[in-house]
Amino acid sequence: MNSSEIRKTPLNAIHREAGGRMVEFAGWDMPVQYAGPMQEHLAVRTRAGIFDVSHMGEVEIKGPGAEETIQRVTCNDVRRLAVGQIHYSALMTPEGTFVDDILVHRMGENHFFLCVNASNQKKDYEWIRDHAGANAEVIFRSNDFAQIAVQGPRALEILRPLTDSKLDAIGYYWFTRGKFAGFEALITRTGYTGEDGFEIYIHPDHAVEVWTRIMESGKPLGLEPAGLAARNTLRLEAKMALYGNDIDATTTVLEADLGWICKLDKGNFIGRDVLLRQRAEGVKRLLVGFEMVERGIARDHYPVEIDGRRCGVVTSGSPAPYLHKNIGLTYLPKENCAVGTEFHVIIREKPVKARVVPTPFYKRAKK
C-alpha cells in the first residue's frame, strides 16, 4: 500500500452519483455529506441512514493461542464473550493508554474478528502480531471487506426483507453469519450513532449491489445516505469516543471514563499495572461532556479554562442537531468534573460559559 495514495472504497462512484461531497479522511476519499449533515443526522434519529464505512480496518486472530493473545493486548475480558457476541474494547499500550479502540467479535472458541479504526489499521495489526503468543495467527483482513452501516429506528424494517437471517433475533452487540442480498455476509447489530442498527461486512466486489439493494428497500421508509459529518455529530450526541480526538496514546482508559471496559481483575494484560495504580490513587483528570451555557459553539481544539487558568482543550465539539444544543467533550481536572460545574471555552479569544452535564447527551428510548 502506497501511503501517499488516496484510497477509494468500492462505493466511491455511488457516492459521487448521489451528490456526495468528497474529502480525504484517514487516507481515504470519503463522502463528508450528501444532502447536508443536519438533514442526514435527523434522518438517522427519526428514520434511518446508510453509511459507507469500508475504510474501517479488520484483523482476524485464530489458533489455540488466540484467546490468550486477545486477553493480553486488550483491557476488556473476552472470556465473558460467547460465540456470536461482540464487545467494545481497547488495544492497550504499556502506559494504560490507547493503541486504538476496537470491537471484538468472538467467531469461535479460538477465533476472533476485530473491527479497528481506519487510521490505525496497520499499526494495530503490527502491534497485535508483535505481542501474539506462539499459537496465534494474526491476519490483516482490511482489504477483504467492505462495510456498510444502516442505522436508525427503521434499520431493522429496511434490512429484514434482504436476508433469511433472523435479524430480529440478533441482540444488541451480537452478530450472525448468513446471506445478505444473496452474498456471504457478517451481520452485526452494532453502530456508532446511538441508534439501533446493523453493520454489514461483505466482500468488496459485492458492495455496490448490497448498497443498491438496501437503498431500494429503504427509500420508501425514508432511508438517506449519510456522510462522515453526520456520523461525527451522531456519535458525539451518544458520547462515543473518537480516536485521535477524545482518546489516543496520551489518555488512559480510566481517564477516558471507560472504566466499564477495563476488567482489571481478569488477569494480566498490557498496561494493567498502570491502570491498577491509577484506580487506587484516583485519576487526575476525566473526560466529561458539557454544553454551552452562553451563546457560542465549542469546536475541536478550542482552549478550555477554569477560573481563568488554561486546563485543556475541547476534544470534540459541535452543534448537536437533534438536541438543539451546543455540546462537547473535554478532559477536566478530577475536582472539577461534577455535573453542574461551570468553566469557559475560549471562542475567538472570548471566554464563553459552559457546564458539565450528564452523558450520554442523547440516549434512545428503549422499546
Next chain:
Amino acid sequence: MYPEENLYTKDHEWIHVEGDVGIVGITDYAQHELGDVVYVDLPEVGDTFEASEPFGSVESVKAVSEVFSPVSGEVLEVNTKLEETPELVNESPHQKAWMIKIRITNPDELKEMLSADEYEEYLQEQSGS
C-alpha cells in the same frame, strides 16, 4: 441571482451602498457552500473595522467561516434577528440576512470591489480551476 445594485468581494461578502452607509452580508454562493447555518456571531454597535478585517462569523454544523468587512468604518447597526434565526442566512442571504450597517470612512475602497457580473464571472473561474 446576484443583485445588480450591490458590490461584491472575493471573500463572498456583498455590500449595498446608500450614501456613506454600507449594508453588508454574505452571498448566496457563500451560504450554499456552508450549508445549514446554525449560528451567527456579530459585532457590537460602535465597533470599528479595517477593510478585510473579520467582523463576525457564520457557523454550520460542520464549519466555522469568518465574515470580512468589505470596507473600513464604524458599525451603526447589527441584524440581531440572526441570533435567533440564523437560518435566514440560507433562506434570504441578500435580503433578510443582512448582517451589519457600517459608516464608510474611505469610499475609495469600494472601487476595488466587483460588480454583480464580475462576481459571477469570478465564481465561474473558481469552479473551473
